[in-house]
Amino acid sequence: MLRASCQFLAALLIATFASGFATGQIVQTDFVADLTEGYIILGGIQGTGSSATATAEFTLTQDLADPSNNTLSYLMTFQNVDLDGAQTADILDNITALHIHDTTQCAPTFSQCQEGIDTAGTIHLLNIFGLPRNDDADVVVDPVASTISGLWDVGDTSAAGTPVPTLDISSPQVISTLLNGEAAIFVHTNEIPTAASGGALLTVPEPTGLGMLLFGLAGVAGIVRRRR
Numbered sequence: 001m002l003r004a005s006c007q008f009l010a011a012l013l014i015a016t017f018a019s020g021f022a023t024g025q026i027v028q029t030d031f032v033a034d035l036t037e038g039y040i041i042l043g044g045i046q047g048t049g050s051s052a053t054a055t056a057e058f059t060l061t062q063d064l065a066d067p068s069n070n071t072l073s074y075l076m077t078f079q080n081v082d083l084d085g086a087q088t089a090d091i092l093d094n095i096t097a098l099h100i101h102d103t104t105q106c107a108p109t110f111s112q113c114q115e116g117i118d119t120a121g122t123i124h125l126l127n128i129f130g131l132p133r134n135d136d137a138d139v140v141v142d143p144v145a146s147t148i149s150g151l152w153d154v155g156d157t158s159a160a161g162t163p164v165p166t167l168d169i170s171s172p173q174v175i176s177t178l179l180n181g182e183a184a185i186f187v188h189t190n191e192i193p194t195a196a197s198g199g200a201l202l203t204v205p206e207p208t209g210l211g212m213l214l215f216g217l218a219g220v221a222g223i224v225r226r227r228r
Contacts, residue, residue: 025065030206031058031178033185033199035076040186040195042120043112050196051080052093052187058201060178067170072152072178074128077145081187081196084143092191097130098148102177103184103200119184120195125167125174126158130188179203 035054038047056076063069078095085094101122106113113121127135129148135158139150157168167174177183178201186198 025063027062027064029060029062029179030204031060031201032056032204033058033201035185035187035197035199037197039184039198039200040120041118042110042194044114044117048192048196050189050192052078052095052189052196053080054078054185054187054197054199056185056199056201060175062175067175068154070154070169070175072169073150074152075147075149076185077147078187079146081146081189082143083141083146083148087143087146092189094190095130095187096190096193097132097186097188098128099124099186099188100126100128100201101184101186101198102173102182104177104182119198120186122184124158125177125183126152126156 033054033056035052035056037050037052040046040048054076056074058072058074061069061071061073076098080093081095082088082090082093083095085091101119102125103119103122104115105123106115106118106121107123110121112118127133128150129139129141136150136152136156138153138156139148141148152169154168154170157166169175181200181202183201184198185201186195188194189196
C-alpha cells in the first residue's frame, strides 16, 4: 500500500512538473528594493544626506500568450517620509514624487546626468505618485501606515519617459528593463527634489522547476527508506 502510494506521488510530481513546463503561459517574477540615499548618483556625486528610506516588494505577472494581461503589483513601506504633509510638522520630509526609472537612459532635461555612471536624472517608466502625475489608477496611499501600493496594468500608460513613446506594462522595453535589473525606484521630497533616495529592483531567486522536482522525489525516497 505504501509503495503504491509513493509511486502515485512520484508520478504526480513528474506530471505536474511536465505540465507546468509545457503549458506555463503565466510567469511570475518577484522583485525587492531597499531605498537609501546612497543609491543616488547624479553628476558623478553619490549620496544626498537624506534620511528617507523605504522597502519595496514588486511582483511581475506575465501572460506569455497575451501580454495585455501583464501586471506589476507593488507595496512600498517608507521611513522618515511624510506621504500627505500631515504626519509631521516638517515640510521638508513631504514626498513630492515616486517613480520607476530606467537607469540606463538619461532624461534630456538632466544635462548633468552621465549614462552608465549616474542613477538619478534617468528616464521614467512609470509615475506612481505625485509629480508630474499618477499614472497608476490603482495606487493606494496610506499616510498613517506610511505605505503606497498599487497594480500597474495595461490600462495605466506612462508618457513620462520622454523621448520614448507611451509605455505600459505590456511594452517589451518595460519588461526587459525590469528583468535585466535596470529598473529602480526613486523618492523625491521637498528637501531634495532631484531625488532623496532610491534603490534598484532586484530579482528574488526562485527554486528551479527541476530542483523542486528532485526535492520532491528525494522526499518520496526518504519515506520509502524509513518504512523499510
